[in-house]
Amino acid sequence: MRQRDGPNLGISQIVRLANPEIFEKLTEIIYQKPDETKEESKEDDAPQCAVCYQDFEQCDVLKQLPCRHQFHKACLKPWFDKKNTCPLCRVELSA
Numbered sequence: 001m002r003q004r005d006g007p008n009l010g011i012s013q014i015v016r017l018a019n020p021e022i023f024e025k026l027t028e029i030i031y032q033k034p035d036e037t038k039e040e041s042k043e044d045d046a047p048q049c050a051v052c053y054q055d056f057e058q059c060d061v062l063k064q065l066p067c068r069h070q071f072h073k074a075c076l077k078p079w080f081d082k083k084n085t086c087p088l089c090r091v092e093l094s095a
């Protein structure tokens with residue numbers, strides 16, 4: 001039975017914080033509800049934030065990702081503190 005000392009790597013887990021620049025670079029949008037008030041339009045059509053599941057309201061500040069998904073700026077920021085992916089489609093963003 002052989003015993004080998006493992007390589008002395010230590011535990012150097014690289015904690016890679018999501019780049020805040022990525023978040024800042026995202027397109028910022030002030031949400032405007034469509035002028036058309038069609039009675040036909042269903043609530044399902046209302047664009048929604050996939051983080052908090054709230055419908056976007058007039059003048060909400062949104063961030064749009066390159067994948068065209070939109071989220072509240074306030075919702076997306078804490079997400080991007082941990083990850084650099086789209087909460088919906090998981091596409092990875094790079095600086």
Ligand SMILES: [Zn+2]
Pocket residue numbers: 049050051052053054071072075
């Ligand atoms: Zn939200």
Ligand SMILES: [Zn+2]
Pocket residue numbers: 065067068069086087088089090091
């Ligand atoms: Zn997406």
